[in-house]
Amino acid sequence: MLEWANIIAIVMMTLSLLMNMWRMAAGPRTLDRVVALDTMYINAIALIILFEIYLDSVLYFEAALLIAMMGFVGTVALSKYFLRGDIIE
Amino acid sequence: MKKIFPHPVLSAWLLVLWLFIQNSFGLGSIIMGACVGFVLPIVTEKFWPNIPKIRSIPKLVRYIAVFLWDVLVANIQVAFWILGPQENLRPRFLYVPLELTNKFTITVFASTISLTPGTVSSHISGDRKLLIVHCLNTDDDDATVREIKERYEKPLLEIFGC
Amino acid sequence: MAFWLEIVVSFFLVAGAAFALIGSWGLVKLDDFYMRLHGPTKATTLGLGGILLASALYFNFNPDVAGVSIHEVLITIFLFITAPVSAHMMAKTALQKHFDYVGGQQDPLNHPRNVHTIQEHDLSGMDESQIPDGDEEE
Numbered sequence: 001m002l003e004w005a006n007i008i009a010i011v012m013m014t015l016s017l018l019m020n021m022w023r024m025a026a027g028p029r030t031l032d033r034v035v036a037l038d039t040m041y042i043n044a045i046a047l048i049i050l051f052e053i054y055l056d057s058v059l060y061f062e063a064a065l066l067i068a069m070m071g072f073v074g075t076v077a078l079s080k081y082f083l084r085g086d087i088i089e
Numbered sequence: 090m091k092k093i094f095p096h097p098v099l100s101a102w103l104l105v106l107w108l109f110i111q112n113s114f115g116l117g118s119i120i121m122g123a124c125v126g127f128v129l130p131i132v133t134e135k136f137w138p139n140i141p142k143i144r145s146i147p148k149l150v151r152y153i154a155v156f157l158w159d160v161l162v163a164n165i166q167v168a169f170w171i172l173g174p175q176e177n178l179r180p181r182f183l184y185v186p187l188e189l190t191n192k193f194t195i196t197v198f199a200s201t202i203s204l205t206p207g208t209v210s211s212h213i214s215g216d217r218k219l220l221i222v223h224c225l226n227t228d229d230d231d232a233t234v235r236e237i238k239e240r241y242e243k244p245l246l247e248i249f250g251c
Numbered sequence: 252m253a254f255w256l257e258i259v260v261s262f263f264l265v266a267g268a269a270f271a272l273i274g275s276w277g278l279v280k281l282d283d284f285y286m287r288l289h290g291p292t293k294a295t296t297l298g299l300g301g302i303l304l305a306s307a308l309y310f311n312f313n314p315d316v317a318g319v320s321i322h323e324v325l326i327t328i329f330l331f332i333t334a335p336v337s338a339h340m341m342a343k344t345a346l347q348k349h350f351d352y353v354g355g356q357q358d359p360l361n362h363p364r365n366v367h368t369i370q371e372h373d374l375s376g377m378d379e380s381q382i383p384d385g386d387e388e389e
Contacts, residue, residue: 002261002309006264008268009302015275016268022279031341031344032284042295049323053264053306061326062322076336079337109324109325110322164293172273178286186364199335204334206293209289212365215365223288223342
């Protein structure tokens, strides 16, 4: 049962990744794309964790942690750039 | 003592974080974590805002419980709003006058608002007295503002006192 | 692995994925930028929280899998701290760029009690052309 639940969850996460990708392609503004990218980061973490359960290993948690950090820093830096034209003042 | 450990809570927290990252509780990890907890607060001392003292721990626990419950229940509500027809939604900008004065408490308050579904804190005025919040669906602006203040700001005022 | 535990883990996995899916659907469907921001910041965060909880239960209470894993707690805490901050940054940027919104209110930044201070909004030192435009060039 767990295998099936896991596969269903993976399919759902893939679908939501595709939706985010649509929003990223459609725009209409740059900031909309940033929001889509931010959501994609979070969904990618979820996919990694689902994959870990699928493989029965805990090897990829560092990757998930790194993606979480990079996603946050990237989003804030991009927003700040569009807000002020400068990231570090 | 104050000079060696400027932020004792932060030091303890860093030690716990380090053990979590290492995923082990051996002696080596504890020593390394203690070093991290000792050095980092001293190096970053200048950047830390003035964090007020917690006055009542039971109230803090209660606040966290209310917060987690709200996140869960209201998220289901928002899921139905998103799935339902969009014409039924009435998005509004709300203006929440702030009674909190401390930077740290305001941050906690704004983050709580953002994580409780249906509202995103969008802007804070320059004098830190007005918080602009975007609400996904509300029937009565004033009632929603009052509820936010009653539910989150009042307990925060009681916990931190400013 | 105990059957009831399997049921609990499966439930949290599917529920979390469903929340994330609804968040992304909101991102696609809703009309204006501010409404779209609600989906990713909250539904997706809670969805990932559910999946992480399932993963924590699975790896810590399963005798077939060797090892203890508490990284989930770390990721969850980190996410719950950072999600509102990035949402606030994006909403603030959208307000400064005067993105259009549904609802027909006056511009929130023009509210009489919204005070602009120098350190918050002074762009006078900058050349106007250096400020990037958030809008797409057609």
